[in-house]
Amino acid sequence: MQTTVSPNSNDNLWDGGNKPLKASYGKMMMWFFIVSDALTFSGFIVSYGFARFKFADSWPIADEVFTHVPFVHGKELPMIYVAFMTFVLIMSSVTMVLAVDAGHKMKKAKVTFYMFLTIIGGIIFVGSQAWEWATFIKGDYGAVKTKGGNILQFLDANTSKRIAVSDFAFEFVNEREQQQEYNGIWYQNESSLPLFSIDEVIAGMEASPNILIRTQLLNDKGHKTILTREESLEILKSNGVSVVNGANLIENEYGVPLFANFFFFITGFHGFHVFSGIVLNIIIFFNVIIGTYEKRNSYEMVEKVGLYWHFVDLVWVFVFTFFYLV
């Protein structure tokens, strides 16, 4: 009858020595926290699914968005970097579980070493995520936003590859300056202007006959719809309003604004968990070094923080699938 709670009648029930379900108080509470946190994350990921089903015919293709790898320029390598990040996190999970295992055997030196590796893995992961964010915010090709808030991207007709707005747009001489607090109307300012105005893009497109426009709509094969030259010019002239570079919470060059919003929110919330996990790991790491758990004769604290760390890895497995794969 392992399901029944049967306290030893001689023990004091309320002084913390009682272990229902054969798990200590701290470990069980960590499990309950993990359940509630898992529900929070599933709330986020499922609302991402909601937005995606809502825009089922025009959602950005992740493989075309996350194509960058640090130190490699001019190549499109989808999935590679995020696969690396996933692997780093799995590895740090493994070193964590090895630390827990060494803790059971009361081997202080091994616990210290594996905890150290775990922290390093976590830092590499958070750093990679920061880089991924920076690349995403900076953007690469740029696009034009229409009156209806849709995104038009540009293609080279000969190679059918994406082409950056800055490669073909004209630069008119100083049409308009950014309004700052000290010019124009005092104490009023605006955010920095896009690199090109819509007229510069139209002029550039008219001058180079090999450029086509790609809309957000997906065709039967799951590719973005490419317009003919006439359609491209027409839609740009009649609907285009502004040039978008990179991503923020209001607009992004990849497509539906919600795509960037969910990216920032979900990977941000996960990154925050990784960060707090690193902080907890560091605290435990120093406790191991000064011998707190050696004196306590139990390394259970390492196990508890390990549970949290594995949970962070678990969440990433799902974020990886739903953001980058599906």
Next chain:
Amino acid sequence: MADHTHKLEIFRGLIKFKSNTQKIVGVLILLSIVTLIEVVLGIYKPTILNEYFLNLKLLNWIFIILTIVKAYYITWDFMHMRDETSILRRIVVWTAVFLILYLTFILIQEGGYIFDVFDDTSNYIKKDF
């Protein structure tokens, strides 16, 4: 796990490990292989897998199933769920699974409905202009 014993077999006893460390390495290899399959499928996206099954592409079914496989091994072996009492396991896993299934059903269903409203050919709602 107060007595520090681990169940050392995975795949329902198909693979047995001699020590806990060995089991960890075994699970690491398994997780790496699954991730590798996911990444390769994600890069090449074979066209055969574009068929739909229950409103979802076969490829996406594969991704989701592989994800659940990975989640299972992380929880069972890294988080030592395999060594906990069955009731603790049920409290944690069933609560989460039921609530998540319910939430998923409601929100995905609703998202699909809103898509149909937007997609309505009678053009009450215009989103491309």
